[in-house]
Amino acid sequence: MEICAGAGGQALGLEGAGFSHAAVVEIDNWAAETLRINRSKRGLHGPWPVLEMDVHDFDGTPYNGQIDLFAGGVPCPPFSIAGKQLGADDDRDLFPEALRIIQEVNPRAVLLENVRGLGQKRFDQYRSQIIHDLNELGYTVFWDLLHASDFKVPQLRPRFILVALKSEYAPYFTWPDKSEKTISVGQSLKSLMSANGWPGASEWARKANTVAPTLVGGSKKHGGPDVGPTRAKEAWKKLGVKGTSIAEEAPGPDFPVNDPENLPRLTVQMGGVIQGFPKNWKWAGGKTAQWRQVGNAFPPPVAQAIGTSIKDALNKVPLAADKTPALEAFPTHEPQFSLL
Incomplete structure (x- = not known):
């Protein structure tokens, strides 16, 4: 449930x-x-x-x-x-x-x-x-x-x-256990960035070789379809992404290559992949509603x-020999009232 x-x-x-x-x-x-x-x-x-x-x-x-x-x-x-x-x-x-x-x-x-x-x-x-x-x-x-x-x-x-x-x-x-290797933005989005024939996709993916900052979606009262606050936008810019808005589709064959003034933007589908969703996950609503779902996921x-x-x-599966049970969370203060 x-x-x-x-x-x-x-x-x-x-x-x-x-x-x-x-x-x-x-x-x-x-x-x-x-x-x-x-x-x-x-x-x-x-x-x-x-x-x-x-x-x-x-x-x-x-x-x-x-x-x-x-x-x-x-x-x-x-x-x-x-x-x-x-x-x-x-x-x-x-x-x-x-x-x-x-x-x-x-x-x-x-x-x-x-x-x-x-x-x-x-x-x-x-x-x-x-x-x-x-x-x-x-x-x-x-x-x-x-x-x-x-x-x-x-x-x-x-x-x-x-x-x-x-x-x-x-x-x-x-x-x-944590994964031994991290997955970069470029590795995750290369196929989507190249889906409409953008010739710069491979070079972009090679340079976008780190993980992204945390995506945000905003609430119904605050936040629109963009990658987040100024600091997040700057971090995405270093990854070769313009973060001021969300694109309707991936860059096409005529989109500039190696032009710092014209960077590709994320689509809702790309944002979903950055969150770990499969590429075929469908998002309902307009772009703002879709991006809110992506960013809050x-x-x-x-x-x-x-x-x-x-x-x-x-299932009471015995722990491996190199494993120990997780440490119990102990209260740091004596509770003064119950939330129930």
């Missing part, structure tokens, strides 16, 4: 790890349409039941005892460095709703992702409350900062990842790696 599913990045990765979906909940109409376009009729383990609705209105009790993994990408604005960091005082904070549904569903495992801002010291008390509430529900909690670039995704994208398992499975959990390869570790723990 997944809440705040967005365009399906986490759900797609968990599908790849072997999980089938009992419910995929998303309130945004265009993101829900993206889910339906890609997975309402077929999927690796069957179609996804897409529920377009507010998480506040979702009742988990009919699913009690039937769910192995509860997952979600709860909204990041309450903890984002780019925002006001209101935490629990932000009405967009959905951690309490996630905990409510976890209590109703009683899954064997939990996976929640958020921005790295949640790991700041100012939110110590808040994290302690989450850990305390999950402990009260019988879970052992693990929390770590993972970078998407460590899992063959061509961008940095640090994310604060919470994994919680019923205590009998916790000794079998370890964080997934959780990279499928990261979700698949974590999901595989969770699946192994639920």
